[in-house]
Amino acid sequence: MTWTLSQRAQKLTSSAIREILKVTERPDVISFAGGLPSPATFPVTQLQQACNEILTTEPTPALQYGPTEGYMPLREWIAVHHSKRCGIPIGADQVLVTTGSQQGLDLLAKVLIDTGSKVLVETPTYLGALQAFSLAEPRYCSVPSDDAGLIPASLTAEMCQEARFLYCLPNFQNPSGRRLPLERRQQLAEITARAGLLLIEDDPYGDLYYQGEPLPGLLSMNPGGVVYLGSFSKVLAPGLRVGYLIAPPALQRKLVQAKQAADLHTPSFTQRMVHTTIKDGFLDSHLRQVAVEEAVLREACSSGCNCRPTSIVANCLKPPFSSTSHSFLGRPSMPTNRSPIPCDCPSSRYHRPRSRPALRAWVPCLPCGRSRDSRETGAGTDTEPKHAGQAVAAGYLPVLFASPCSLNIYSA
Numbered sequence: 258m259t260w261t262l263s264q265r266a267q268k269l270t271s272s273a274i275r276e277i278l279k280v281t282e283r284p285d286v287i288s289f290a291g292g293l294p295s296p297a298t299f300p301v302t303q304l305q306q307a308c309n310e311i312l313t314t315e316p317t318p319a320l321q322y323g324p325t326e327g328y329m330p331l332r333e334w335i336a337v338h339h340s341k342r343c344g345i346p347i348g349a350d351q352v353l354v355t356t357g358s359q360q361g362l363d364l365l366a367k368v369l370i371d372t373g374s375k376v377l378v379e380t381p382t383y384l385g386a387l388q389a390f391s392l393a394e395p396r397y398c399s400v401p402s403d404d405a406g407l408i409p410a411s412l413t414a415e416m417c418q419e420a421r422f423l424y425c426l427p428n429f430q431n432p433s434g435r436r437l438p439l440e441r442r443q444q445l446a447e448i449t450a451r452a453g454l455l456l457i458e459d460d461p462y463g464d465l466y467y468q469g470e471p472l473p474g475l476l477s478m479n480p481g482g483v484v485y486l487g488s489f490s491k492v493l494a495p496g497l498r499v500g501y502l503i504a505p506p507a508l509q510r511k512l513v514q515a516k517q518a519a520d521l522h523t524p525s526f527t528q529r530m531v532h533t534t535i536k537d538g539f540l541d542s543h544l545r546q547v548a549v550e551e552a553v554l555r556e557a558c559s560s561g562c563n564c565r566p567t568s569i570v571a572n573c574l575k576p577p578f579s580s581t582s583h584s585f586l587g588r589p590s591m592p593t594n595r596s597p598i599p600c601d602c603p604s605s606r607y608h609r610p611r612s613r614p615a616l617r618a619w620v621p622c623l624p625c626g627r628s629r630d631s632r633e634t635g636a637g638t639d640t641e642p643k644h645a646g647q648a649v650a651a652g653y654l655p656v657l658f659a660s661p662c663s664l665n666i667y668s669a
């Protein structure tokens with residue numbers, strides 16, 4: 258049997274993200290390439306309690322169809338949280354709960370892009386956003402960036418003219434890890450407001466800082482001209498698939514209609530799971546724990562790994578590990594001045610980070626093609642794991658970088 262695929266479907270290519278996520282299905286690997294949170298940070302106990310509570314106290318609405326806009330108590334929580342954070346009033350009616358923020362990107366593409374529409378993106382940018390937008394067949398225009406991020410001064414009037422929106426990631430940008438400095442945020446908000454250009458602020462990593470203070474978001478600088486995308490994937494668990502967007506009311510209504518056509522609504526059950534878990538202030542303490550976890554891993558990586566990462570993230574033009582990043586998730590700070598260690602250099606395998614002597618980093622060469630047997634005969638003491646399988650069997654935590662070498666970290 259043959260099918261006639263739509264022209265759009267014919268243009269679809271295999272997703273690099275999917276290829277990356279395939280690796281993550283391996284039990285002995287945590288890939289940094291796809292922005293995966295460490296499973297050690299998943300609040301399993303709290304989610305278990307939330308699950309029991311929901312199925313005991315409100316099984317019917319949790320298992321029934323719900324409103325497309327989302328579960329109202331969760332929308333209200335999000336509105337209050339961002340009102341406080343931005344210092345401006347945000348109404349629950351501006352919030353649309355989405356099935357991950359990835360769905361927000363897809364809905365924006367459906368609502369804002371026609372074939373050939375001009376769309377501005379920073380360089381490099383999040384591959385998943387390009388995938389979502391590309392189905393609507395836009396004409397991309399790259400906004401120049403440097404090590405500090407997008408350069409607002411490069412946004413000429415001509416560039417902004419007739420563009421449907423500018424997609425940007427001010428916090429711990431995927432894939433570069435850059436955080437846009439305050440002054441540039443202000444310039445960006447001013448220039449785009451003047452040009453009447455809509456800003457899409459994608460911010461799944463904004464809460465995951467562990468140094469300094471958070472910087473004000475673009476939403477707080479131009480509430481009428483920004484669509485903000487948030488997610489519980491990186492702060493609770495991505496498997497819940499709960500994200501959200503905050504949009505000016507007229508646009509929010511269109512996005513609701515697009516979502517209705519896509520999936521009716523995000524699961525009533527997982528929305529309640531998220532709300533029950535966070536409603537009494539759990540997120541603040543949890544985020545601090547996540548930050549500690551990340552800081553420890555970062556320390557292990559920056560002091561221990563001698564390999565120079567060359568990302569397999571397809572659109573990554575530079576090493577993704579920025580030494581100025583203040584967040585770890587998906588983009589650890591890595592020293593870039595060290596030479597790559599040859600794969601068969603056993604001396605590069607073991608390291609004790611300064612801050613946590615109990616934590617050891619293991620640098621095997623999983624993706625480079627060396628066989629497990631040859632690793633097993635490599636250096637290290639008899640009691641040290643020789644490969645990821647042994648490390649996992651011994652209860653250690655292996656971590657894989659998207660690089661020719663990989664860094665495994667496990668606590669002794």
Ligand SMILES: Cc1ncc(COP(=O)(O)O)c(C=O)c1O
Nearest residue numbers: 292357358359383431488490500
């Ligand atoms: C920048 C960015 N935006 C959006 C997403 C999608 O996140 P989710 O759909 O899990 O909320 C990701 C995931 O890694 C991301 O890195």
